[in-house]
Amino acid sequence: MTDDRRTLATSAVRLAPRLLGAVVTSEVGGQTVAIRLTEVEAYEGAADPASHAFRGPTTRTAVMFGPPGHLYCYFSYGMHWCANVVCGVDGTAAAVLLRAGRVIDGLDAARARRPAARRDVDLARGPARLAGCLALGSATNGVDLLDDSSQVRLTGVRSRRLTGVVAGPRVGISVATQAPWRFWLAGDPTVSSFKAGGRRRRGAGPAD
DNA sequence: AGGACGATTAACT
DNA sequence: GTTAATCGTCCTC
Numbered sequence: 001m002t003d004d005r006r007t008l009a010t011s012a013v014r015l016a017p018r019l020l021g022a023v024v025t026s027e028v029g030g031q032t033v034a035i036r037l038t039e040v041e042a043y044e045g046a047a048d049p050a051s052h053a054f055r056g057p058t059t060r061t062a063v064m065f066g067p068p069g070h071l072y073c074y075f076s077y078g079m080h081w082c083a084n085v086v087c088g089v090d091g092t093a094a095a096v097l098l099r100a101g102r103v104i105d106g107l108d109a110a111r112a113r114r115p116a117a118r119r120d121v122d123l124a125r126g127p128a129r130l131a132g133c134l135a136l137g138s139a140t141n142g143v144d145l146l147d148d149s150s151q152v153r154l155t156g157v158r159s160r161r162l163t164g165v166v167a168g169p170r171v172g173i174s175v176a177t178q179a180p181w182r183f184w185l186a187g188d189p190t191v192s193s194f195k196a197g198g199r200r201r202r203g204a205g206p207a208d
Numbered sequence: 209a210g211g212a213c214g215a216t217t218a219a220c221t
Numbered sequence: 222g223t224t225a226a227t228c229g230t231c232c233t234c
Binding site for chain 2: 076126
């Protein structure tokens, strides 16, 4: 295992704050787009009821159980794709959701992929928006982010977290809502606005 | 075989 | 502030 991959063979909570400031570069579709990460969330697999991997491996989550340094993409709400960096040692299912970032290369291609974005800081402000900018989806699920020949690569993972990294509750989940496993760069305009986790339950109103 | 529910976003009022 | 869009996945018959 390379040194780079070894640095990812750690828990999601330990890795997540060190991904802030790192760069994801996509060459999908022959267009280069690079994003500097400003917001992430840690998901710890078997120990974390909010993780897709909590109930054990399935077809969808197989990549999460593999070696670190690969990309886990999943389809959400019937419309969107979101992307994670798989971490932890081979056989565990930890991963870090890429929630937001700043486009630092390929601005024109990113704008073309996200016509709804009014400002450039909105292009990758949110996990599905970020995946849209980089054209991540089913075709990129499982790619090795540490292989120079991959269409999607991760560079610049820090050995120590940057100053200005803050932590708080994760977004959009209905269990384990209190764990402060969302990390972002304080004051950065590309970070998504906070929304409390725990959506309203349908068809489960008060019984009386 | 059927149904509930999303690690969301954009467009409304 | 609210809500529609839209479908794969997983759980329960």
